[in-house]
């Protein structure tokens with residue numbers, strides 16, 4: 289196993305419910321053992337599949353469900369806008385989106401979004417063609433990994449699950465990467481169209497330009513960050529080249545790099561330790577997804593909403609975030625000195641009294657697209673690939689559908705990803721070996737499956753420093 293991988297081969301059995309001859313349980317020496325209630329006469333699965341095939345198939349099944357969840361969300365928003373375009377309340381955002389497609393009208397845009405989700409053709413998804421930077425698109429086209437549409441990738445993946453289509457784990461994992469990329473394209477559709485439903489903030493009325501009285505108005509952080517909000521902040525430091533201050537901080541190592549934190553469930557102690565270590569080493573964390581609820585619990589006592597986050601209304605999120613982790617106290621307590629200074633300087637230009645938070649929260653899982661757009665802008669500005677920028681990602685569970693699909697998308701962009709270890713899936717040396725090999729071979733990326741938080745943080749910081757060395761900074 290390579291340095292980023294780790295053997296997780298356990299003695300536990302694995303279950304398969306794929307067909308009516310199951311459920312089957314199989315052990316690591318590929319012995320099935322008898323299910324207590326059914327098929328007591330069986331000595332091996334009737335399909336003949338091994339534990340590796342079953343695990344890879346289970347993983348693909350999980351990625352399908354994650355991508356379907358994103359697709360349902362994107363399709364719902366696009367369908368809503370198609371039925372009633374007067375729901376669009378942010379014409380500026382709409383113009384920003386249509387501009388990417390060559391000034392098409394709003395109906396054409398919505399139809400393109402629906403076509404990307406639903407068509408069964410072979411053209412690349414237009415929201416990938418028009419949002420992913422050219423260098424990244426070229427790389428993906430070179431290895432024939434540009435998704436055709438969300439539905440066609442889901443169909444191909446589901447077909448692969450059918451008995452006798454394939455027993456080769458590599459086929460399942462390769463299709464998993466395609467689903468991951470389709471999931472990212474679909475997230476962009478969902479997040480971008482959703483933003484047209486919200487009235488523009490005062491700041492985005494002037495696009496990314498700030499002038500006159502607006503230059504002294506505080507930027508509200510209660511609703512979290514967005515790509516536009518990041519640009520608006522940086523624009524106050526350099527209105528002709530907003531990304532330059534950020535790049536200067538990267539070069540000077542005041543921001544050592546970026547860590548993307550993606551997940552749906554509560555962060556455990558392992559992840560809390562990793563987060564603390566990254567912040568201490570001046571790595572700015574960008575997050576999306578419900579695990580932000582548990583970020584708020586970081587040594588700030590018992591959370592009011594932590595245990596009931598799925599049943600509580602999302603409307604309480606804003607208040608919660610303001611009062612717990614995403615605030616200046618966390619910067620003072622956890623950020624390294626240089627990162628802390630940057631966040632203090634940013635607070636001055638935004639007329640916030642104290643430092644900006646050390647973890648920037650971009651919203652729900654589909655709003656990972658906002659983080660992507662921010663990173664794509666940096667990649668385009670520098671004319672280098674994302675995989676060459678000091679960025680790592682942490683997906684704190686390979687076992688929940690949407691973050692897993694998002695994680696596979698991030699891996700496919702060549703960004704090193706630390707996956708939360710889930711023994712029911714990564715329970716095979718063969719699967720972890722294929723994942724590590726394919727991630728490197730196809731995307732020049734890296735998968736990290738380290739369970740010890742100190743080691744995991746070291747590997748993540750090491751990846752950031754390798755990218756910095758590659759850039760000569």
Ligand code: SF4
Pocket residue numbers: 304305306307308309310311312333334335336337342451
């Ligand atoms: S696909 Fe094979 S391993 Fe899975 S339930 Fe059916 S017979 Fe059992």
